[in-house]
Amino acid sequence: DADVTQTPRNRITKTGKRIMLECSQTKGHDRMYWYRQDPGLGLRLIYYSFDVKDINKGEISDGYSVSRQAQAKFSLSLESAIPNQTALYFCATSGTGVGTQYFGPGTRLTVL
């Protein structure tokens, strides 16, 4: 089984809808991250969490919120989705803040 899983893998939704993307990991890492990737671009950090009580904004947190339900679970929510949030979203974990990151398979989100 994969160490980092994301659900759903694909989602099409409409403008204004609330969407939740979920991430689970079995690596036992404290640190978890949410990124978005736009076509032809690198990854931009949305939020990151260093433990259940430590949530930090990344470079593009506007329009997003997160919840760290447990060490193994980190969810990303789009409160009111808009078309420019159409992107590929990745969850990742790491054992240290600037160490190796382990990525989930991604969620492809389309906002119409």
Place this chain on the structure above:
Amino acid sequence: SQQGEEDPQALSIQEGENATMNCSYKTSINNLQWYRQNSGRGLVHLILIRSNEREKHSGRLRVTLDTSKKSSSLLITASRAADTASYFCATGLMDTGRRALTFGSGTRLQVQP
């Protein structure tokens, strides 16, 4: 602008040739990492080089780091069609206020069989 910038943005070579990708960054780093991404999939860690290291090898991969020039290179020797992917550098900054990696925009490598 991005902390890490890869060059070239795209590279097309024949199978068996070597592929070299470069990464430049702006601020002092703790480490620099290279990741690979197959189309539409999650990134996979390839190699990590610390700021006090100058060169590191892993199989057909060779990474160099020049902290005086704030640059790194990834060399893939004897490339294979299966090496076709995007390659990203990521920097772990010394600034403890930013406790996460910063990714560049990537190099798209196409290896022609």
